[in-house]
Amino acid sequence: MTERLPIIDMEPLFDAADEAGRRRVADAIAQACEAHGFFYLVGHRIAPAAFAELEAQSRLFFALPVEAKAQIAMSRGxxxxxxxxPLGGELTSGRPDLKEGLYLGSELSPEHPRVRAGLPMHGPNLWPAELPGLKPTVLGYMDAATRAAGVLMEGVSxxxxxxxxxxxxxxxAEPTVLFRIFHYPAGGEPDAWGVGEHTDYGLLTLLAQDRFGGLQVKTPGGWVEAPPVEGALVCNIGDMLERLTGGRFRSTPHRVRNVSGHDRLSFPLFFDPDFTARMQPLPVSGRADVDADRAERWDKASVHEFDGTYGDYLLGKVAKVFPQLVDAALG
Structure with missing residues (x-):
């Protein structure tokens, strides 16, 4: 595992007048997404203090007694x-992951039109009463990361x-923004994966990780490590960006194994299409080889065969991740 993911400085994308700088960033994005769909991202304008406070509050949350965390269990969402x-409560390819986590998203009031309409995966977050600092910390970080993702999508365009x-x-028009805080405990069986091989579902994932690492990315040359780089996010593209580009940009499999001997935290923010948007290939998309895509993918299911809205795709995927919650959330 000697290959290193490229590092892209997105700072020029924040200046609409810097045409040359934006072109340089766009070219770097194209190269990374055509090669293996993963890169490090700097110049994102998320303050270092936001990362530090997010990690501190998250460690306090996972240190709470199980009974306290259970008060905001997903079954109540x-x-x-x-x-x-809880640990083992999420599945990848039908196998429990060696992690626990907190699922969050855009904070929507009961009066929001999509919440009133009963649209799945829209609504308020659940917050622990014991940690009043968690909510403002998470929402502040999400706002900053969402701004960065929106600007980055200009570079993708x-x-x-x-x-x-x-x-x-x-x-x-109304992006689907979901945020996760994952805790990977130290130890476990040698063949146990924090997260098994998978791809993400939407457009972009912006991942902050603590200093302990464990992320691995599947490149044409084999699996490579994506260790933490101070001040950088890891960015990868999702299934729908591959679908929209006709396979020109690839949604790359990745996995996590925590072998650091320490508890590990990670913070992925998923910046994805509007839940109601129909996923049609772009006017500049390539022509995908569906059979080859199906043969190469970890789940043997080609994203290029999908026809529907992003919400359709997302719900089909999450139903496999948390089958025990399907009736409550999707019924």
């Missing part, structure tokens, strides 16, 4: 699909030869 799940606001107009 209903259709919003929010809350805590440019990298595909589209105007900078193309994705915003076509797919991001």
């Amino acid at each position: 209903g259709r919003a699909w929010r809350g805590w799940f 440019l990298s595909l030869g589209l105007d900078a606001r193309w994705f915003q107009r076509a797919y991001l």
